[in-house]
Amino acid sequence: MTTLSTLASTIAMRASADPDSSWTAKLLAKGPEKCAEKFGEEAIEAVIEAVKGDREQLTYEAADVLFHLLVMLQSRGVALDDVLAELDRRQGTSGIAEKASR
Numbered sequence: 338m339t340t341l342s343t344l345a346s347t348i349a350m351r352a353s354a355d356p357d358s359s360w361t362a363k364l365l366a367k368g369p370e371k372c373a374e375k376f377g378e379e380a381i382e383a384v385i386e387a388v389k390g391d392r393e394q395l396t397y398e399a400a401d402v403l404f405h406l407l408v409m410l411q412s413r414g415v416a417l418d419d420v421l422a423e424l425d426r427r428q429g430t431s432g433i434a435e436k437a438s439r
């Protein structure tokens with residue numbers, strides 16, 4: 338199992354956990370809109386570090402982004418496997434060719 342798959346499984350299990358003992362459960366209990374807002378905040382923090390060029394902080398913020406992306410997906414019942422399958426489907430198709438075909 339990859340790191341992301343393991344984390345997605347942990348997040349799915351936390352959906353029924355006590356919000357007082359789990360950050361994930363606390364966030365999920367606030368609903369999908371709050372999960373999406375939190376993901377947006379983390380993404381902006383990563384953007385700031387990318388613009389600044391601080392690789393260590395960008396690494397840290399990127400981990401936050403991936404975690405909060407998985408929480409947001411969980412909040413809307415989207416499986417990580419479905420996202421990965423979409424990426425697999427796109428493999429081998431250049432973004433430039435795909436855009437030209439629209």
Ligand SMILES: N=c1c2ncn([C@@H]3O[C@H](COP(=O)(O)OP(=O)(O)OP(=O)(O)O)[C@@H](O)[C@H]3O)c2ncn1[C@@H]1O[C@H](COP(=O)(O)O)[C@@H](O)[C@H]1O
Binds near residue numbers: 344347358
């Ligand atoms: N990967 C993470 C992870 N990354 C970030 N975070 C938490 O996300 C929160 C966001 O931090 P911020 O400082 O941005 O938020 P904040 O300032 O506390 O909140 P606000 O200012 O928005 O109110 C922090 O509490 C982090 O600890 C995470 N919490 C949990 N995990 C994973 O999820 C698992 C389950 O965690 P629990 O659900 O807490 O048991 C853990 O074992 C980890 O593997």
